[in-house]
Amino acid sequence: MSEYDVDLFVIGAGSGGVRAARIAAGHGARVAIAEEFRIGGTCVIRGCVPKKLLVYASRFPDAFEDAEGFGWTLPQAPQFSWPALISAKDREIARLSGLYEANLERSNVVVHQQRAVIDGPHAVRLADGSRITAGAIVIAVGGYPVTMEFPGFELAISSNEALDLPELPERIIVQGGGYIAVEFASVFAALGVETTLIHRGGKVLRGFDEDLRDDVQEAMARRGVKFLMNDHVVAIERTEAGKLVRTDCGATLEAGEVMMAIGRRPLTAGLGLESVGVEPDHKGAIAVDEYSRTSAPSIYAIGDVTNRMNLTPIAIREGHALADTLFGGRPTSIDYANVPTAVFTTPEIGTVGLSEEQARESGRAIDIYKTRFRPMKATLSGAEGRMLMKLVVDAQSDRVLGVHVLGEDAAEIVQVAAIAVKMGATKADFDATVALHPTASEELVTLRTKWTGA
Incomplete structure (x- = not known):
């Protein structure tokens, strides 16, 4: 009989955590998982899946226009309903979250829908006060959107809120130049929102091939996105009409919403890492070795919380590899080269x-x-x-x-x-x-x- 309540305890039921839990259980391990929000994590609940659904919606105006060139005549102008889209998105996200939960249960993984924190090298404490011991603990809590602090910064929204806006604003300002910023700017512009993207740099998508950066920015501009480069928001004020934005270079802009998309950071604050001697870096990321082990031998970390390569398929691979390493008799590391x-x-x-x-x-x-x-x-x-x-x-x-x-x-x-x-x-x-x-x-x-x- 094991000296621990479970062989593996996973903190965070996102894509990486769920994969680690299911594969470990498939190897015969006794596994439990905790999630304080909704099962499915960032990608399923407030990331790539709902975002892609909005992307699909934003491309229908092009399809309606293209149809005329192929002989189609639409009997009347198409009408778009943002609330209907968000409602449909919510139904799909609920369905997927339910599938994740059902798959965990079918894999004999015990699910705790509450917050868990580390309470020693072989224990976690749940929000209800109960303590569970584990042979190994996996941290898979993902990340959260960060913001800048300036007068009125609390009036801005992040990608989380952007996915649940009650209605589309007439105008929106997006601060940022990475994946999330350009994707949401593209979606909003295609849905008829007057969209301005403000970015500290001279080009969007730092790290991508220069031809891609140049061509996508040019294409987005042709499709109506306005760019303010080498600038950033320094103040937001609430007005009767919406929000007034001031930038570092002296621009004054009005908008219904202001979205900050300047990056994400690992969600490690208050996780109890100090109890096991694991010190996150200045961004909150947890350092791990090639097998996802932290400086504490019984504590592991996978996915965005490690800030290695923050992509959902990578988190899934890391979770699978970890389960194979710990319980499958196959020590497995991830090759991060040539990831599409x-x-x-x-x-x-x-x-x-x-x-x-x-x-x-x-x-x-x-x-x-x-x-x-x-x-x-x-x-x-x-x-x-x-x-x-x-x-x-x-x-x-x-x-x-x-x-x-x-x-x-x-x-x-x-x-x-x-x-x-x-x-x-x-x-x-x-x-x-x-x-x-x-x-x-x-x-x-x-x-x-x-x-x-x-």
């Missing part, structure tokens, strides 16, 4: 591997292949959108180091291309692949001319 990612603006970005800039900084000689073109769908619809496809290739080995796509279905295209990049495919392998015609993605296997910068 997407930005669901309109047009969207799909990217995997090294950007051109990263490849050059590595000191290797590279070849660039890229093309910009009008997709076939736009020839009849009359849409202005263009696509960008780009390959970064090692000049010596011919290996494809990066694939970067901007345009419709970019994420779907890059998910498949990522397999080739992960396997070490060469440009010759791409060239030897027969094109699937007529598609946009065939451009990836028909690029023949090296880009010279002309």
Whole structure:
């Protein structure tokens, strides 16, 4: 009989925590999990899933316009209801949360729907005061949106509140330049909201390939997003009409809502880490080794709380690997190289591997292949959108180091291309692949001319 109540206790029932719990239980471990909010975590409840549903909604105006070019006549102007969308979104999120909970129960994982904190190297204490001992504890609490402190900062909303606004504002200001900022700015603009994005930097999406950054910002501007770059909000005042925003560079703007999307930080405050000698860094992130173990031998951490690579599929992989390591007899670490990612603006970005800039900084000689073109769908619809496809290739080995796509279905295209990049495919392998015609993605296997910068 084990000296502990459970073999594994997971704090946080998001994507990573749920996967760790279910896989560990499948290996025969006795597992419990605690969640203080809703089962499903950031991605399912207030992150990528509801956001993607809003992205879909925001693209219907384009579809209605495109339809006319293909012979369709709409009998009347389409009408949009934000409350109806949010209600439908809420129903889907409730369904998914219920599925997560049901899957945990089917896996024989004991679920505690309350807050849990660490109470020693082998114990947690629940909000109801009960104490549970565990052979190992996994911290999978994720992160939270951060804000800047300035006069009136409490009048701003985050992405959490943006997903549940009772009605759409006529005007919105979004502060930030990362995934969340550009995605929400794109959604709001497409739904008819006068949208201004303010960013401290000169370009959005720092760390992405420069061509992607330039092209998506230009495309968003064409679609109505106004940009104030190299600036930031310094004050918000409430007015009869809404909110008055002042910026560091002296601009004064009126808006119905102000959304801060300047990053997220690990949700480790008050978690009891000091009781086991684990010291988070200045951002609250927990340092771990390649097997997700903290400085305390019985305490592990996965997902955004470690601030390694903050993507849902990574958290899931880390949770699975941890369960296999602890209970499956298969010590498993994660390979963080060549992880594909997407930005669901309109047009969207799909990217995997090294950007051109990263490849050059590595000191290797590279070849660039890229093309910009009008997709076939736009020839009849009359849409202005263009696509960008780009390959970064090692000049010596011919290996494809990066694939970067901007345009419709970019994420779907890059998910498949990522397999080739992960396997070490060469440009010759791409060239030897027969094109699937007529598609946009065939451009990836028909690029023949090296880009010279002309």
